[in-house]
Structures are given as structure tokens and as C-alpha cells.
Amino acid sequence: xxxxxxxxxxxxxxxxxxxxxxxxxxxxxxxxxxxxxxxxxxxxxxxxxxxxxxxxxxxxxxxxxxxxxxxxxxxxxxxxxxxxxxxxxxxxxxxxxxxxxxxxxxxxxxxxxxxxxxxxxxxxxxxxxxxxxxxxxxxxxxxxxxxxxxxxxxxxxxxxxxxxxxxxxxxxxxxxxxxxxxxxxxxxxxxxxxxxxxxxxxxxxxxxxxxxxxxxxxxxxxxxxxxxxxxxxxxxxxxxxxxxxxxxxxxxxxxxxxxxxxxxxxxxxxxxxxxxxxxxxxxxxxxxxxxxxxxxxxxxxxxxxxxxxxxxxxxxxxxxxxxxxxxxxxxxxxxxxxxxxxxxxxxxxxxxxxxxxxxxxxxxxxxxxxxxxxxxxxxxxxxxxxxxxxxxxxxxxxxxxxxxx
Amino acid sequence: xxxxxxxxxxxxxxxxxxxxxxxxxxxxxxxxxxxxxxxxxxxxxxxxxxxxxxxxxxxxxxxxxxxxxxxxxxxxxxxxxxxxxxxxxxxxxxxxxxxxxxxxxxxxxxxxxxxxxxxxxxxxxxxxxxxxxxxxxxxxxxxxxxxxxxxxxxxxxxxxxxxxxxxxxxxxxxxxxxxxxxxxxxxxxxxxxxxxxxxxxxxxxxxxxxxxxxxxxxxxxxxxxxxxxxxxxxxxxxxxxxxxxxxxxxxxxxxxxxxxxxxxxxxxxxxxxxxxxxxxxxxxxxxxxxxxxxxxxxxxxxxxxxxxxxxxxxxxxxxxxxxxxxxxxxxxxxxxxxxxxxxxxxxxxxxxxxxxxxxxxxxxxxxxxxxxxxxxxxxxxxxxxxxxxxxxxxxxxxxxxxxxx
Numbered sequence: 001x002x003x004x005x006x007x008x009x010x011x012x013x014x015x016x017x018x019x020x021x022x023x024x025x026x027x028x029x030x031x032x033x034x035x036x037x038x039x040x041x042x043x044x045x046x047x048x049x050x051x052x053x054x055x056x057x058x059x060x061x062x063x064x065x066x067x068x069x070x071x072x073x074x075x076x077x078x079x080x081x082x083x084x085x086x087x088x089x090x091x092x093x094x095x096x097x098x099x100x101x102x103x104x105x106x107x108x109x110x111x112x113x114x115x116x117x118x119x120x121x122x123x124x125x126x127x128x129x130x131x132x133x134x135x136x137x138x139x140x141x142x143x144x145x146x147x148x149x150x151x152x153x154x155x156x157x158x159x160x161x162x163x164x165x166x167x168x169x170x171x172x173x174x175x176x177x178x179x180x181x182x183x184x185x186x187x188x189x190x191x192x193x194x195x196x197x198x199x200x201x202x203x204x205x206x207x208x209x210x211x212x213x214x215x216x217x218x219x220x221x222x223x224x225x226x227x228x229x230x231x232x233x234x235x236x237x238x239x240x241x242x243x244x245x246x247x248x249x250x251x252x253x254x255x256x257x258x259x260x261x262x263x264x265x266x267x268x269x270x271x272x273x274x275x276x277x278x279x280x281x282x283x284x285x286x287x288x289x290x291x292x293x294x295x296x297x298x299x300x301x302x303x304x305x306x307x308x309x310x311x312x313x314x315x316x317x318x319x320x321x322x323x324x325x326x327x328x329x330x331x332x333x334x335x336x337x338x339x340x341x342x343x344x345x346x347x348x349x350x351x352x353x354x355x356x357x358x359x360x361x362x363x364x365x366x367x368x369x370x371x372x373x374x375x376x377x378x379x380x381x382x383x384x385x386x387x388x389x390x391x392x393x394x395x396x397x398x399x400x401x402x403x404x405x
Numbered sequence: 406x407x408x409x410x411x412x413x414x415x416x417x418x419x420x421x422x423x424x425x426x427x428x429x430x431x432x433x434x435x436x437x438x439x440x441x442x443x444x445x446x447x448x449x450x451x452x453x454x455x456x457x458x459x460x461x462x463x464x465x466x467x468x469x470x471x472x473x474x475x476x477x478x479x480x481x482x483x484x485x486x487x488x489x490x491x492x493x494x495x496x497x498x499x500x501x502x503x504x505x506x507x508x509x510x511x512x513x514x515x516x517x518x519x520x521x522x523x524x525x526x527x528x529x530x531x532x533x534x535x536x537x538x539x540x541x542x543x544x545x546x547x548x549x550x551x552x553x554x555x556x557x558x559x560x561x562x563x564x565x566x567x568x569x570x571x572x573x574x575x576x577x578x579x580x581x582x583x584x585x586x587x588x589x590x591x592x593x594x595x596x597x598x599x600x601x602x603x604x605x606x607x608x609x610x611x612x613x614x615x616x617x618x619x620x621x622x623x624x625x626x627x628x629x630x631x632x633x634x635x636x637x638x639x640x641x642x643x644x645x646x647x648x649x650x651x652x653x654x655x656x657x658x659x660x661x662x663x664x665x666x667x668x669x670x671x672x673x674x675x676x677x678x679x680x681x682x683x684x685x686x687x688x689x690x691x692x693x694x695x696x697x698x699x700x701x702x703x704x705x706x707x708x709x710x711x712x713x714x715x716x717x718x719x720x721x722x723x724x725x726x727x728x729x730x731x732x733x734x735x736x737x738x739x740x741x742x743x744x745x746x747x748x749x750x751x752x753x754x755x756x757x758x759x760x761x762x763x764x765x766x767x768x769x770x771x772x773x774x775x776x777x778x779x780x781x782x783x784x785x786x787x788x789x790x791x792x793x794x795x796x797x798x799x800x801x802x803x804x805x806x807x808x809x810x
Contacts, residue, residue: 053739054732054757085728087758120725121759186712186729227711229726230733306632306711306797307591307805314806320525321634323490324591327459328635334458352459353492354526392711394802400712401719 003273003281003370003390008163011147011178016040016241017199019150020139024132026125027080027118032153034129036101036136037075037197043241044206045072046213047113050234057083057090058114059235061098070110075197075237076101076133077154079182083116083124084232093124100130104137117182117195117233118156151180154195157399158184158274164266168202168259170252173245175202177259181267185276185400187226196221196236196267201244202256208247212257213238220264223296224388226275227396228304272388277395280312281371287384288338288377294331295385298376301329309392312372317363319348326376338379344372408678408686408775408795413568416552416583421445421646422604424555425544429537431530432485432523437558439534441506441541442480442602448646449611450477451618452518455639462488462495463519464638466503475515480602480642481506481538482559484587488521488529489637498529505535509542522587522600522638523561556585559600562804563589563679569671573607573664575657576650580607582664586672590681590805592631601626601641601672606649607661613652617662618643625669628701629793631680632801633709677793682800685717686776689792693743693783699736700790703781706734714797717777722768724753731781743784749777 018038027033039045047066049059066072076097083090098112105112116124140146151161162182168175179198204212217236238260247256273281284303289295302308305325311318322341327334341349344366348355366372423443432438444450452471454464471477481502488495503517510517521529545551556566567587573580584603609617622641643665652661678686689708694700707713710730716723727746732739746754749771753760771777 052729052732053734053736054728054741082725085725085754085758087756090758120723120729186726229710229712229729232725232729232732305634306801307634310802310805313802316806318525320487320490320637321591323459324457324525324634324637327457327637329458331458336459349490351492353490353495392802394799396711397715397718397797397799397802400715401721 002159003278006160006270006273008148008151008161009165010144011163011165012167012176013142014176014178014199014201014241015142015243016043017239018140018142019146020136020141021149021153022132022135022139024078025128026078032149033079034132034136035077035150035153036133036140037150038140039073039239040241040243041073043239044204044209046209046238048213048217048236050231052230052232054085054232056116056233057086057094058116059233060091061094062113062115062235065098065110065113068110070108072113073107073111074101074105075113075115077115077195078129079154079156080118081116081122081124082118082120082233085121086123089123093126096126097129101133104133115195115235117154120232147178147180154180154182156182156184157276158182160274162267162270162274164263164270166259166262168255170202170247170255171245175200175244175256177263179263179267181271183271184274185226186229186231187224187271187275195233198237198263199239199241201241203242203244203246204240208253209238209240212260216257216260216264219261220268223386224268224272225300225303226272226390269388272390275390276399277393278390279393280391282312282389282391283373284387284389285373285375285384286378287375288379288381289383290381292383292385295383296387298326298329298331298378299385299387301325302374302376303387303389306392312391313393315364315367317343317360317367319343319354319363322374323349335380340377340379342375343367407564408683411565411675411678413553413556413566414570415549416568416570417572417581418547419581419583419604419606419646420547420648421448422644423545423547424551425541425546426554426558427537427540427544429483430533431483437554438484439537439541440482440555440558441538441545442555443545444478444644445646445648446478448644449609449614451614451643453618453622453641455636457635457637459490459637461521461638462491462499463521464640465496466499467518467520467640470503470515470518473515475513477518478512478516479506479510480518480520482520482600483534484559484561485523486521486527486529487523487525487638490526491528494528498531501531502534506538509538520600520640522559525637552583552585559585559587561587561589562681563587565679567672567675567679569668569675571664571667573660575607575652575660578650580605580649580661582668584668584672586676588676589679590631591634591636592629592676592680600638603642603668604644604646606646608647608649608651609645613658614643614645617665621662621665621669624666625673628791629673629677630705630708631677631795674793677795680795681804682798683795684798685796687717687794687796688778689794690778690780690789691783692780692789693785694788695786697788697790700788701792703731703734703736703783704790704792706730707779707781708792708794711797717796718798720769720772722748722765722772724748724759724768727779728754740785745782745784747780748772
């Protein structure tokens with residue numbers, strides 16, 4: 001299942017960013033499961049990673065290499081195996097992957113960052129993985145096909161590839177931001193989603209690149225949840241090739257930030273629309289909170305409530321479950337009489353109970369939609385947050401009772 | 406679905422505690438849905454209630470009456486309607502219910518405590534409810550049948566009535582503790598479960614009664630979760646008739662506390678075994694934590710993970726999901742290399758990865774059982790906690806996509 005239609009966009013090339021894929025037989029035969037992304041010499045990268053304490057071996061190695069001072073040139077991503085919960089063997093395998101790619105490409109091992117996604121706790125099939133690297137390197141290309149195939153090559157339980165692209169004008173020149181992402185289950189990223197790779201030809205100073213990545217991830221990937229489960233492998237990388245105009249000065253930074261947010265948000269939302277078993281796309285908008293953290297806490301409590309999620313699946317305007325979830329959110333000195341809850345354009349709750357004008361027919365009409373907005377005003381402050389989620393369907397249970405992830 | 410067999414026990418009478426039921430047509434015709442519990446003059450009661458900010462009208466009124474100084478004599482419980490999210494009307498209805506029962510029984514209204522469970526947000530059908538009270542009063546009885554029928558009269562999506570009873574010897578005399586409870590979904594109580602009523606003939610001073618209720622609820626009902634959703638109506642009442650021996654002195658208090666814990670724990674576990682769609686009963690034992698709060702946080706993070714719960718449903722020894730859930734628990738400065746995870750007698754995880762001796766066959770053999778123990782040692786302290794939960798099945802989705810609760 002998945003919500004709505006989604007076509008992978010025709011991505012413009014970003015000069016110097018080349019992507020290659022291979023069918024290495026890691027996941028299953030005849031499927032792209034190995035991706036190499038090459039950045040040109042002089043490119044800068046910023047990365048954010050999972051906060052799961054059991055982070056995967058490739059996350060540890062990617063962090064080390066990013067901090068090594070060596071300029072990163074290659075990202076190598078395999079699907080079908082997360083190389084997580086694999087202890088020392090996992091670290092050795094992640095390092096060996098980088099070393100082999102570095103040898104083939106003629107760069108230091110620290111210039112290669114590894115990423116894995118798939119089943120947790122199985123050793124990486126190193127022989128097949130290493131054997132696939134030459135084909136991925138031979139296939140490196142800049143065009144739309146290379147971007148689309150890379151988008152396909154990182155998927156696990158996803159039913160479709162996820163890409164987003166914007167073109168901006170900065171200092172009179174055209175700048176492109178392209179991104180691909182994957183993720184469908186074990187999704188409540190805490191720092192970055194499962195895997196996302198975003199590139200731009202704009203030139204950004206390293207500190208600005210880092211700051212913009214953190215800031216935009218906070219407003220996009222960190223605002224989605226499928227099942228409240230934070231993965232061991234979450235990572236989001238942002239590449240600046242440095243070949244385009246320089247992003248500096250308030251105006252240019254604002255233009256670039258807005259474009260980046262748009263790409264990140266489209267990718268994050270694409271993950272929710274393709275969430276495991278999803279039949280609904282739900283926007284939770286919490287307003288009137290004391291702090292953004294409080295707004296996020298309320299939004300995530302509602303978004304992760306199995307009872308709210310099953311009601312959404314059933315298209316049941318069961319506002320009592322929304323109210324109960326809001327009521328158990330970790331909010332100090334909560335005055336429920338000031339809370340209002342709206343479902344689309346229909347007022348559900350005010351003054352601690354059902355809104356006077358509410359009718360079941362009006363609520364049901366909104367719930368029948370495929371895209372639903374739930375707006376919660378806490379009536380106690382000025383802070384707000386928006387979180388995107390989906391429903392809990394029979395297919396979610398089937399997928400996760402059958403698939404070993 | 407439900408885990409294992411469960412027969413409602415043959416409860417001995419507790420002199421002066423009488424229970425009566427009626428079929429008032431609140432839930433559906435021909436089903437017990439109204440219960441009155443009478444305590445004798447001179448009885449003492451203690452109560453704990455939900456911490457959901459949107460607490461139901463009967464919870465507000467029960468709290469008020471308990472604090473009024475008037476000795477409580479009657480509990481009146483309806484199922485089929487939670488009288489939650491009903492604003493001022495709900496409060497009026499809860500008070501009117503107490504007043505009518507008080508009038509019929511010849512006591513002040515403050516001596517009556519109201520409880521409701523069922524669908525949220527619909528007004529109580531007052532005419533039918535009030536019309537049922539005389540029949541419930543006429544039917545008051547002390548024996549095993551009265552306890553069983555009261556156990557049936559408080560159910561919602563539960564598939565079976567839940568009762569527990571112990572007899573103890575205190576000061577050379579026999580003391581009985583009887584309890585009934587209900588709850589199947591919207592279960593992660595925060596103070597007390599959906600509804601539980603426990604009575605004893607032992608005599609306890611009010612402060613001790615309050616303290617023992619809080620303490621034993623903390624170790625029983627507050628350690629279970631079906632779906633992480635805290636209800637608007639949770640309440641647990643403990644009645645001491647004051648007709649039996651007095652519980653005083655360390656030895657007697659220990660004997661009584663242990664008996665009370667046993668009744669509470671049996672009731673709490675019965676709720677989990679009968680959790681919505683449950684096919685497995687799972688004990689999560691977290692040890693080696695810095696504080697009990699930390700142990701509970703880890704246990705509840707694993708217990709509420711949809712990915713762990715669907716793996717349990719599938720009898721899939723998917724230890725990677727347990728590891729990922731432990732890793733995202735809110736624990737500061739978490740050294741995963743010190744963590745061990747055991748599934749029954751099988752070591753799954755040590756030193757940050759799969760235990761060397763682990764085999765899929767051994768893991769699967771444990772997962773195939775109906776009752777499963779998961780033991781997590783954080784290796785960082787002396788505190789521990791035990792939490793009980795169940796799996797996430799297709800039936801959970803069906804029940805909650807079909808039932809308006």
C-alpha cells in the first residue's frame with residue numbers, strides 16, 4: 001500500500017555528482033542493491049546520523065571518516081543488510097568496503113563513507129558486495145537515469161523510489177538541489193531518516209553547510225513517524241560540489257534554505273506516503289504550545305497512538321481517541337478546557353468536550369479523505385510544530401510479521 | 406484472541422461487601438452493563454486514578470467525593486459509555502447518577518463514587534442508566550456468583566472476566582483479598598488500569614490503605630501495556646471493610662502487602678493475556694539499570710515497539726528489532742557493549758552484537774511459545790523493573806478499526 005501517486009522526478013544533472021548502481025545479489029538476484037555516489041574533488045559534505053545507541057557499524061565508520069579531515073569523495077550504500085548489531089565483524093566489514101572502493105577509485109579510505117540498510121544482525125555478504133563495486137563504478141553517470149536508478153538501489157520495504165529536486169536562482173545563476181531517500185518502516189528518525197542523500201552545485205562554506213543540514217533535517221525528517229521506531233542506520237548526507245555560485249549573505253542563504261527545506265520535506269513526506277501499509281497521509285499541526293518541544297511531544301504522542309492510527313485506517317472520526325492521546329502527552333499543568341481540535345475544516349473538540357456544532361457526518365466526510373489534517377491548539381503559548389504520519393493497517397502487520405527487517 | 410485459558414476464580418464472600426448487576430441496555434440489550442458495589446458502614450476506601458489530562462467526568466466526581474470527608478459506601482460502574490470528553494453535561498450526568506443511587510440507598514450523594522468505561526465522547530444514556538439502578542440494588546449479594554457477575558458487568562472489548570483472590574493469615578485470623586478488573590485496549594495505565602476493584606475484610610488505617618494501594622499499583626497495573634495508550638477513565642479502588650483483623654506491625658503489613666500484590670499482579674496480567682488481539686504473553690525484565698525509572702523506560706520502549714510486537718506475533722526471533730528498540734530508549738550515556746539480551750534461556754546479544762553461541766533454531770524455539778521472557782541487562786547499575794505486554798496482531802487492527810471505543 002502507499003498513499004497517492006508518486007512519480008520519480010526527472011532530475012537535472014549536478015555537474016560532478018555521479019551515481020552508479022550494481023546488482024550485487026545482496027538483497028536478492030536481479031535487483032539494484034549497491035549504489036556508489038561520487039562527489040567531485042573540492043566538494044564539501046555535511047552529515048547527520050541516528051541517535052540510536054545501537055548505531056550500525058557503517059554509521060560509526062561514516063562518522064569517523066567525516067571527522068577525519070580527509071575530504072569525502074565517495075558514498076557507498078548497500079541495501080538488503082543493515083550491518084547493525086554485528087559488533088567487531090561489522091566494523092571490519094564496513095572498513096573493508098571503504099578500503100576496496102578507495103583502492104579502485106584511487107583515493108584514501110577515509111574519503112569513502114559507507115551506508116547500509118536492510119536486515120539487522122546478519123553479517124554483510126562481503127564477497128558479493130566487494131564483487132559488485134567495479135560494476136557500480138563503471139556505471140557512474142550524472143543524468144536523470146543515474147539519479148533514478150540510485151533512488152531504486154537504496155530501497156528496502158519501500159514500494160517506490162523517492163526523489164525531489166528544485167532549481168533556484170542565486171546571485172543571478174541557477175542552482176540545483178537534488179535528493180533521494182528511502183524508508184518505510186522503523187521510521188521515527190531522531191537526527192535524520194533512514195537514508196537520504198542530497199546534493200547541490202551551490203558553493204557553501206563548511207559551517208554553513210553543517211548548520212543548514214541540521215536545521216532543515218530538524219524541520220523535515222525529524223518531523224515524521226511511521227511507527228515510532230528509530231532505526232539503527234538513519235543517515236542524511238548533504239553534498240555541495242562547490243562548482244556553482246556561493247551561498248552567502250542573508251538573502252542568498254534564505255533562498256537556498258527554502259529550497260533545501262522543500263527538497264527535504266518532499267522526501268520526508270514521500271517516506272510517510274510510502275510508509276509500511278499506509279493508506280492515509282496525515283498532517284498533525286500543533287499550535288499554542290509553550291515550546292516547540294512541547295508541540296512536538298503532543299504531535300508525536302497522537303501520531304504514534306495505535307488507537308488513533310487504526311481509527312484513521314478505518315476512516316472512523318473517532319475524536320475521543322485523539323483527545324485521549326492529547327491528554328496523555330507529557331505536558332505540565334495542562335488545562336484541557338483551552339484545547340481545541342480540528343479535523344480538516346471541522347471543529348471536533350472545545351472546552352474539554354465535543355464541539356457543540358460537531359456532527360458525525362461532517363467528521364466522517366473528512367476522515368474518508370486520503371490526506372487528512374488534524375490541528376490541535378493547546379491555547380497556552382505561541383510555539384507550534386508540524387508532524388507527518390500515516391495510519392496503522394492490516395498491511396503494516398502483514399509486512400512486519402512476514403519481513404525480517 | 407486471548408492468551409491461555411483463564412477461569413474466573415470461585416471468590417469467597419467478604420462480609421459486608423455486596424455486588425449487584427443489571428442489564429440496563431447501555432451497551433447492548435441482554436448484557437450486564439451496570440454494577441453496584443456496596444461497602445459496609447465503617448469501611449475505608451483508597452483510590453488511584455488516570456493521569457490523562459482529559460480525564461473522564463466520573464473520574465473527576467469520584468475524586469471529589471473521595472476527598473469530601475464523607476465515608477464512601479457505594480461504587481456505581483457502567484460499561485458501554487466512558488462519559489469522557491463530554492464537558493459539563495458529563496459532569497452533570499455523573500453527579501445525577503450518584504444522587505439517584507444515594508436517594509435509593511439512603512446515603513449522602515458524596516458516599517457514592519461513579520465509574521464509566523466504553524466509548525468516549527457520547528453522552529451517557531441517563532434514562533436507561535437510572536432505570537437500571539433499582540434492579541442492581543435489589544440484586545446485591547456477597548457470594549461467588551455476585552463477584553463473577555460484577556466481573557462480567559464491567560467488560561468492554563474484553564473477551565473474559567478477570568478476577569483474583571487470596572486468603573492470608575493475619576494475627577491468627579483468616580483475611581481475604583478479592584479483586585476484579587477490566588481492560589483490553591487503550592492500556593498503558595499511568596496510576597491505575599482501566600478499572601479495578603479490590604476488597605478485603607482486613608482492617609487498615611486510612612494512611613496505610615492509601616500507601617499500600619499506591620505502592621502495589623505501581624508494581625502491577627502501572628507495569629503493563631497493550632498499546633501505550635493511557636485511558637481517560639483508569640481507576641483502581643481498594644476497599645477495607647474493617648470487619649477482620651487489623652493490619653499493623655511490620656510482619657502483618659508484609660503478609661498483607663504480598664497478598665495484595667499477588668491479587669493486583671494477577672489482575673494486571675489477566676488484562677495483558679486478554680489484550681486486544683493478543684496471542685502472546687510477554688514478560689520484559691530489565692536489570693542493571695541506574696534507576697528504576699530508567700529500567701521502566703527501556704522496558705516500555707521495547708514493549709510498545711510496533712516492530713517488536715509484530716515480530717512476537719509472527720514468532721520471529723527478530724532480535725535486531727529488540728536491540729534497535731533498546732538503543733532508542735531514553736538512556737543517557739548508554740554503553741551498548743555492556744548490554745546483554747536474553748530470550749528465555751537463549752543469549753541473543755552481547756558486546757554490541759549477536760551473541761557468539763546464538764542460533765536461529767534456538768531463538769525460534771523460544772519465540773514459538775505462548776509465554777515469552779525477554780531479559781535485558783544494561784550492565785550499568787543495580788535497579789530493575791518488570792513490565793508485561795503482548796503482541797500486535799491482525800486482530801488488534803481489526804478490533805480497533807471496527808470498534809468505536
